[in-house]
Amino acid sequence: MTGTTLDDYTDRYAQRVAGMKASEIRALFAVASRPEVVSLAGGAPYVSALPLDAVGEMLARLGSEHGATTLQYCVGQGLPELRERICEVMELSGIGVSVGASPEDVVVTVGGQQALDLVARLFIDPGDVVLAEGPTYVGALGAFQAAQARVVHVPMDDEGLIPAALEEAIATVARSGRRAKFLYTIPNYQNPAGVTLSEQRREEVLDICERAGLLVVEDDPYGQLCFDGEPPRPLRARRRDGVFYLSTFSKTFAPGLRVGWILAPHAVRDKLVIASEAQILCPSAFAQAAVTQYLSTMPWREQLKTYREIYRERRDALLSALADLMPEGTTWTEPGGGLFVWATLPDGLDAKAMMPRAIAARVAYVPGTGFYADGGGTQNLRLNFSFTTPERIREGVRRLAGVVEQELAVRATFGSRPTGGRSHETL
Amino acid sequence: MLVLAGGLSYEREVSLRSGRRVLDALRAVGLEAEMRDADATLLPILDADPPNAVIIALHGATGEDGSLRGVLDLCGVPYIGCDARSARLAWDKPSAKAVLRESGIPTPDWVALPHDRFSELGAVAVLDRIVDRLGMPLMVKPAQGGSGLGAAVVRRADELPAAMVGCFAYDTTALVERYVPGVDVAVSVVDTGEGPQPLPPVEIVPRGGVYDYAARYTAGLTTWHVPARLQPATADRVAEVAVAAHRALGLRDLSRVDLIVDEHGDPHVLEVNVSPGMTETSLLPMAVQAAGLDLGDLLARLVVRATER
Numbered sequence: 120m121t122g123t124t125l126d127d128y129t130d131r132y133a134q135r136v137a138g139m140k141a142s143e144i145r146a147l148f149a150v151a152s153r154p155e156v157v158s159l160a161g162g163a164p165y166v167s168a169l170p171l172d173a174v175g176e177m178l179a180r181l182g183s184e185h186g187a188t189t190l191q192y193c194v195g196q197g198l199p200e201l202r203e204r205i206c207e208v209m210e211l212s213g214i215g216v217s218v219g220a221s222p223e224d225v226v227v228t229v230g231g232q233q234a235l236d237l238v239a240r241l242f243i244d245p246g247d248v249v250l251a252e253g254p255t256y257v258g259a260l261g262a263f264q265a266a267q268a269r270v271v272h273v274p275m276d277d278e279g280l281i282p283a284a285l286e287e288a289i290a291t292v293a294r295s296g297r298r299a300k301f302l303y304t305i306p307n308y309q310n311p312a313g314v315t316l317s318e319q320r321r322e323e324v325l326d327i328c329e330r331a332g333l334l335v336v337e338d339d340p341y342g343q344l345c346f347d348g349e350p351p352r353p354l355r356a357r358r359r360d361g362v363f364y365l366s367t368f369s370k371t372f373a374p375g376l377r378v379g380w381i382l383a384p385h386a387v388r389d390k391l392v393i394a395s396e397a398q399i400l401c402p403s404a405f406a407q408a409a410v411t412q413y414l415s416t417m418p419w420r421e422q423l424k425t426y427r428e429i430y431r432e433r434r435d436a437l438l439s440a441l442a443d444l445m446p447e448g449t450t451w452t453e454p455g456g457g458l459f460v461w462a463t464l465p466d467g468l469d470a471k472a473m474m475p476r477a478i479a480a481r482v483a484y485v486p487g488t489g490f491y492a493d494g495g496g497t498q499n500l501r502l503n504f505s506f507t508t509p510e511r512i513r514e515g516v517r518r519l520a521g522v523v524e525q526e527l528a529v530r531a532t533f534g535s536r537p538t539g540g541r542s543h544e545t546l
Numbered sequence: 547m548l549v550l551a552g553g554l555s556y557e558r559e560v561s562l563r564s565g566r567r568v569l570d571a572l573r574a575v576g577l578e579a580e581m582r583d584a585d586a587t588l589l590p591i592l593d594a595d596p597p598n599a600v601i602i603a604l605h606g607a608t609g610e611d612g613s614l615r616g617v618l619d620l621c622g623v624p625y626i627g628c629d630a631r632s633a634r635l636a637w638d639k640p641s642a643k644a645v646l647r648e649s650g651i652p653t654p655d656w657v658a659l660p661h662d663r664f665s666e667l668g669a670v671a672v673l674d675r676i677v678d679r680l681g682m683p684l685m686v687k688p689a690q691g692g693s694g695l696g697a698a699v700v701r702r703a704d705e706l707p708a709a710m711v712g713c714f715a716y717d718t719t720a721l722v723e724r725y726v727p728g729v730d731v732a733v734s735v736v737d738t739g740e741g742p743q744p745l746p747p748v749e750i751v752p753r754g755g756v757y758d759y760a761a762r763y764t765a766g767l768t769t770w771h772v773p774a775r776l777q778p779a780t781a782d783r784v785a786e787v788a789v790a791a792h793r794a795l796g797l798r799d800l801s802r803v804d805l806i807v808d809e810h811g812d813p814h815v816l817e818v819n820v821s822p823g824m825t826e827t828s829l830l831p832m833a834v835q836a837a838g839l840d841l842g843d844l845l846a847r848l849v850v851r852a853t854e855r
Contacts, residue, residue: 122751125827126766141763143695149559155585156554475556475696475715529714532665533707 197227308457555606
């Protein structure tokens, strides 16, 4: 007799399925969502801060009074009225008519994630190189890797992407005979690092990319979530050619609606629409109508202020708890906005290997390796501060500090082991 | 029927999958069943709406260390499976191995040590003694826990410290045992009233050679042979040892005994599970099917036994 693998399709899968396996880390995250666990993992906004009654009434009316259109298919590019509202939102960041931003060039997507996937589909052939900050957004890595891109990381420091390192990376890729298609960057309150590309470096980075003929994919989900002054203007506000601007309402309104967008040059916009229609036919008309109504009839600018105030308080709680409680040798970034702090553990510790101990102590974080395509980030972890109350954040850090101390004790007993990967060199 | 699943252990996800599978099996044979977590809402519900019986599909400490069973005893709620004392014994691998050995049941040589002993006595010196005594290769695993989490095969002495660190992330005590090369076999034991009976043995052949977490729970990464490809005499011996282990630990209703069959055809018991996995890729449901039984029918019969105790 022959055995069974319980999967009759094993020999029929595409090659890219090979990496799709059950993972211990995913299993650990299954526990992180329980209320007993202080979760500093995840990246969820605090949607309870929305005026939920009013939002609920608005959603009900969209169904009862406008159901004939909101429950119907719509155009692939997205509702015209929403695209106009999106331009008003971008105007807040300096991306206005003067720099060529028009509703005609906006493509509505299913969250920022579909925008990333579309860009990858349009520009990446298998083996092409994408340059990205190291660390970078895990969902972008997933989209690029699904398109069979090779991601080459460019290090950051406290001022964001390091221009000299970008030039070096471009040169190295060119020497290897490969082609770098674009730079993927999150200049504002970067996920996961929490750092912001400085004013001066913005022009430098744009110049470097222009000289190298490298497109720029600018992802800006967090730009409106600034706590200390205004963030520098986006790259797209400075340069209209060669910069694709991606954003989303997931962090500024509600991720459950899955509405994001791309602002792209005409020629590319049409291809984005065709690619999007092939993928999803059209974005949800209901979700688009909800965002349009929200932006048209509700005090969304006030809501942004509310989010900022809540997150500022939570960031402060996280930073002060880290300073008060974490063992010596731990370092972290101090974000001026966004949702995340990036921490570096004392030498020799491995954030992924430490996860089971953390879950046992009822605290969760995201190990740094997920934010690298090359095995980096072993010594790092991402801490989210948007979803948890200040008191719980402090309790979470207290638990985490205990976990780090226990891990240090075990490492001291057995000696640190080489982890195989490498930690982030610069941050 | 109340199926308890979830919990806060690393095996939460596995447990939820087990629980849903059990739920489906019970409903398929016409039993009313619901599933819930063992959290602060449980005891009020047991009071307000006591189930006929509880089926524990929790893995990890809550489901297997006996404590929850003790609480169910306090509440007077019947449940499938062994009592608190036996669960506690089986859950702690070093304790279970000691009982097995005393009963003459073969199990690989071992030593179990908490982290503190290593730090007090000096890890290098202790590890040297372990290697001298048990030889190489070695198997390192948490004294308590399942799903292969924190477990590692160590083939070179210089790999041992890293394996210990990985293990101690899951538990404060590590079990280090002589690694026995051979065929991985699991024997499920069920007792519906005629005494413990072995189900057909399941042979496990992980595609990558290691039966780790991914190999256990990703369909396609492991080949299972049911019944195991053993000589009839070996298969008989394996079944006999599995039933003996079930009895020695004082288990009841159902259990799963994990063994290695070495090159001579001799079985060695690695561990015994009192709350075996019930997922799509778990071993007990495969054995049940191979025996021509229906999981729902089997559970229904065990429920009757539990309620009559």
